[in-house]
């Protein structure tokens with residue numbers, strides 16, 4: 001296993017000890033990255049060896065902290081070539097424990113909490129991260145305190161209760177949830193596990209980068225479409241590619257990284273189009289893709305940097321397009337995607353039409369979760385009236401928008 005040597009600020013390069021639980025850089029609040037000594041593996045560890053290993057994302061143990069993992073079988077999700085274009089793969093993260101990609105980050109972060117002896121964890125969440133935290137905290141024997149808006153998808157609320165978490169439904173934005181956690185964490189003894197305010201959710205999410213390279217024979221695709229709320233996976237995969245190059249497994253070539261957002265909450269797209277290096281808070285976030293309701297991601301500077309370095313782009317899609325794409329993937333590919341995931345199909349079509357990409361380009365589209373977690377969101381779209389063909393049902397524009405915004409910092 002690699003030795004976790006220290007944590008490093010992504011803004012100022014400040015080095016912080018990894019021997020105790022850390023949140024953000026004490027100097028400037030920058031997100032901290034885990035750094036390892038890969039020396040013993042360079043030129044010695046053959047990535048092909050991974051293919052004989054079974055199990056979870058922890059099969060990439062040489063690039064993860066050396067600790068006993070809290071695992072529920074996360075990762076190792078299928079990479080399915082699309083029937084419509086076999087150069088395009090759907091990375092189906094809906095098959096993770098708790099039905100979303102959040103399992104990876106929270107497996108890693110809860111693992112480290114247990115290793116550090118943390119007894120209580122708190123999370124402000126838009127939904128799926130709360131479900132994942134609740135499950136991993138249960139598996140670790142750690143108390144989980146959930147703060148989420150009262151209008152989260154039903155599955156998230158029920159799951160958290162089922163896993164025995166202490167659920168607080170807040171009448172307000174998730175930014176209000178984050179404020180409550182921030183105000184109470186010291187007195188309550190909670191460790192704040194918000195995205196990019198602790199170093200190890202990125203480590204879990206980075207396994208998506210290792211895994212897709214592994215599944216493509218250690219070759220990276222031409223482009224990766226990533227539904228971007230907090231953007232931890234996009235950032236994490238980029239970190240993984242740098243590590244893979246350091247280990248000698250790949251060269252300097254990188255995929256174009258494409259951030260996909262909702263037209264009702266597109267702060268990264270706006271900042272990208274304006275050439276900014278940080279995003280402005282998006283007012284009145286409104287989209288049925290609840291995971292994309294993040295008006296100001298804490299790692300905005302990292303997301304925008306990855307888009308720039310990869311020669312990628314950011315684009316927004318409408319709820320109507322997303323609903324059609326959920327139905328299309330289910331009907332044509334047999335994959336019932338989360339709305340956030342289906343957004344990547346819409347974005348791919350747009351970039352194909354604009355000739356940003358060509359049909360022969362190899363592409364990975366991330367489906368971030370299972371459509372089964374959004375039944376109460378999608379049912380009103382398709383079920384009324386039930387006799388109507390779903391794709392021809394009431395347009396999403398007429399639906400009540402789920403206006404509560406998800407936010408990850410800066411609180």
Ligand SMILES: [Zn+2]
Pocket residue numbers: 009010011012013014025026027028029030
């Ligand atoms: Zn710093």
